[in-house]
Amino acid sequence: MSTSNAALAAWVNEVANLTKPDDIHWVNGSEAERDELIRQTLASGELIALNPETHPGSYLHRSDPSDVARTEHLTFICTPTEEEAGHSNNWMAPDEAHAKTRSLFQGAMRRRTMYVIPYVMGPVDSPYAQCGVEITDSRYVVLNMRKMTRMGTPALERIEREGHFIKGLHSLGDLDPDRRFIMHYPQEDLIESVGSGYGGNALLGKKCHALRIASYHAREQGWLAEHMLIVGIENPAGETHYVAAAFPSACGKTNLAMLIPPASQAGYKVHTVGDDIAWMHVGEDGRMWAINPEAGYFGVAPGTGRDTNANAVDMLHKDTIFTNVALTSDGQPWWEGLSKEAPAGLTDWRGHPFSPGNGKAAHPNSRFTVSSHQNPSYDPASEHPGGVPISAIIFGGRRPNLVPLVYQSHDWEHGVYVGASVASETTAAQSGAVGVVRRDPMAMKPFCGYNMADYWAHWLNMGGKSDKLPKIFHVNWFRQDEQHRYMWPGFGENLRVLRWIIDRCEGHGGARETPIGLVPTDGALDLQGLDVDSATMKELLAVDRAGWKSEMNEIGTYLDGFGDHTPAALKAQNRRILNAL
Numbered sequence: 073m074s075t076s077n078a079a080l081a082a083w084v085n086e087v088a089n090l091t092k093p094d095d096i097h098w099v100n101g102s103e104a105e106r107d108e109l110i111r112q113t114l115a116s117g118e119l120i121a122l123n124p125e126t127h128p129g130s131y132l133h134r135s136d137p138s139d140v141a142r143t144e145h146l147t148f149i150c151t152p153t154e155e156e157a158g159h160s161n162n163w164m165a166p167d168e169a170h171a172k173t174r175s176l177f178q179g180a181m182r183r184r185t186m187y188v189i190p191y192v193m194g195p196v197d198s199p200y201a202q203c204g205v206e207i208t209d210s211r212y213v214v215l216n217m218r219k220m221t222r223m224g225t226p227a228l229e230r231i232e233r234e235g236h237f238i239k240g241l242h243s244l245g246d247l248d249p250d251r252r253f254i255m256h257y258p259q260e261d262l263i264e265s266v267g268s269g270y271g272g273n274a275l276l277g278k279k280c281h282a283l284r285i286a287s288y289h290a291r292e293q294g295w296l297a298e299h300m301l302i303v304g305i306e307n308p309a310g311e312t313h314y315v316a317a318a319f320p321s322a323c324g325k326t327n328l329a330m331l332i333p334p335a336s337q338a339g340y341k342v343h344t345v346g347d348d349i350a351w352m353h354v355g356e357d358g359r360m361w362a363i364n365p366e367a368g369y370f371g372v373a374p375g376t377g378r379d380t381n382a383n384a385v386d387m388l389h390k391d392t393i394f395t396n397v398a399l400t401s402d403g404q405p406w407w408e409g410l411s412k413e414a415p416a417g418l419t420d421w422r423g424h425p426f427s428p429g430n431g432k433a434a435h436p437n438s439r440f441t442v443s444s445h446q447n448p449s450y451d452p453a454s455e456h457p458g459g460v461p462i463s464a465i466i467f468g469g470r471r472p473n474l475v476p477l478v479y480q481s482h483d484w485e486h487g488v489y490v491g492a493s494v495a496s497e498t499t500a501a502q503s504g505a506v507g508v509v510r511r512d513p514m515a516m517k518p519f520c521g522y523n524m525a526d527y528w529a530h531w532l533n534m535g536g537k538s539d540k541l542p543k544i545f546h547v548n549w550f551r552q553d554e555q556h557r558y559m560w561p562g563f564g565e566n567l568r569v570l571r572w573i574i575d576r577c578e579g580h581g582g583a584r585e586t587p588i589g590l591v592p593t594d595g596a597l598d599l600q601g602l603d604v605d606s607a608t609m610k611e612l613l614a615v616d617r618a619g620w621k622s623e624m625n626e627i628g629t630y631l632d633g634f635g636d637h638t639p640a641a642l643k644a645q646n647r648r649i650l651n652a653l
């Protein structure tokens with residue numbers, strides 16, 4: 073196979089001349105192709121077959137132990153000036169970056185096959201979808217891209233029709249962290265990733281294309297590319313509201329997207345459109361419409377169990393690729409949280425007999441890759457070319473202290489301020505220290521493809537496009553008491569908070585004014601049958617003025633750090649709230 077698109081043919085040629093693969097394979101997405109890839113990866117040891125009775129079509133991949141998470145310090149935005157990338161990104165001049173990667177890609181695919189993967193982010197016939205081509209020497213990447221994107225022949229056909237595509241070049245290189253780079257050239261529509269096989273670094277359609285490159289174009293073209301789940305909540309009367317929610321990595325986006333209503337919320341249904349990324353456009357009717365550019369989930373396994381996310385457990389029993397989970401003696405995947413006790417005879421994620429003194433059985437950032445069609449709560453509206461209408465945008469983070477369970481912004485501009493000031497404890501999804509509170513505006517700190525402050529200005533501009541935009545909220549499921557116990561039960565019970573949010577969007581739902589925003593009045597949240605005492609509830613909804621003053625001062629300093637680029641409107645919001653406090 074090859075292509076009638078001259079630019080694509082020339083680029084593939086150029087890459088082959090540089091990387092010197094033994095073979096070039098154009099990925100068509102067929103089942104025969106998948107079967108052959110699986111045969112080869114089983115033979116090479118890249119995949120281990122799981123128990124075919126309990127987990128048909130499912131495999132375990134053990135990555136290099138130094139390659140288990142996104143490496144933000146090795147991720148660069150390569151714009152002509154450093155200012156365009158902004159100080160929350162790592163920047164490298166395009167010439168320097170090209171020179172570095174050129175030497176690393178030189179001959180990197182010798183004795184390997186080079187796979188050319190045409191893919192579409194979004195429903196294949198959506199006007200909001202975008203095409204890309206990833207070239208990789210990793211069969212694991214090809215098999216993951218099959219689940220995470222719409223790829224193969226239909227994607228190539230769209231590229232040949234439209235001509236335009238984002239280029240992504242990936243090689244495992246030698247997996248040496250000292251020779252690992254994830255480079256983004258937004259002005260060249262190009263991504264180069266070398267030295268890592270980890271999802272966020274290697275499945276280039278996801279963070280690299282659908283967030284970093286797409287966010288850059290979204291600003292030019294007047295839409296939003298966001299690190300957000302999309303979920304529909306259907307009430308007992310059969311009306312569905314969709315919300316989009318941004319949380320930093322490993323804060324439960326997948327769980328919220330697949331929420332199962334608890335017994336007390338009978339009659340409600342939850343429909344999953346996406347668990348990680350939303351592309352949102354203002355439609356002709358003035359509402360915001362969102363598509364999920366992805367076709368699968370690359371979810372965090374630990375903590376996923378029948379009591380926390382039964383839909384996820386149910387969707388992982390076939391046709392799933394697991395990465396860095398533990399293995400039971402009868403060939404089933406296992407991770408902390410799947411069951412209370414670790415089964416006897418477990419093999420840990422490194423392939424050693426599990427011993428509790430030796431760390432976790434599954435890596436804390438171990439993952440599953442699965443097609444979204446396997447999710448019992450999958451929403452067929454995910455395939456609508458025009459997307460789904462969004463009623464509310466929700467920001468959140470992991471905040472053990474201070475931040476209430478939920479509050480609503482006064483208006484769009486205040487909502488942008490709320491998004492810009494999101495902070496959260498770091499997790500195992502990125503390499504580095506875990507549990508440190510850092511600012512993660514709109515949960516986009518690791519994913520914004522240009523200057524973060526210009527991104528805020530773009531968000532503010534979007535506010536002028538319509539008076540029917542979603543209302544903006546902030547939630548915090550992670551408040552802890554003095555004994556470090558979670559104060560809010562979370563998971564399915566979060567539906568109670570989503571219902572208040574939807575009530576607010578419909579123009580009812582009790583709320584009281586506070587300097588930081590609107591919080592539910594007594595009785596406005598449905599607490600029936602909930603095991604949280606009233607003192608705890610009061611604390612979860614309280615606004616601690618002294619604590620918020622220092623938070624606002626910190627946010628002010630943070631905003632100032634972006635110099636002239638920081639929109640005046642955000643500084644004014646900061647002053648307004650400080651005065652009110």
Ligand code: OXD
Pocket residue numbers: 142272320321322348370501502
């Ligand atoms: C992810 C992440 O994998 O945000 O989605 O790290």
Ligand code: MN
Pocket residue numbers: 299320321322348
């Ligand atoms: Mn994510």
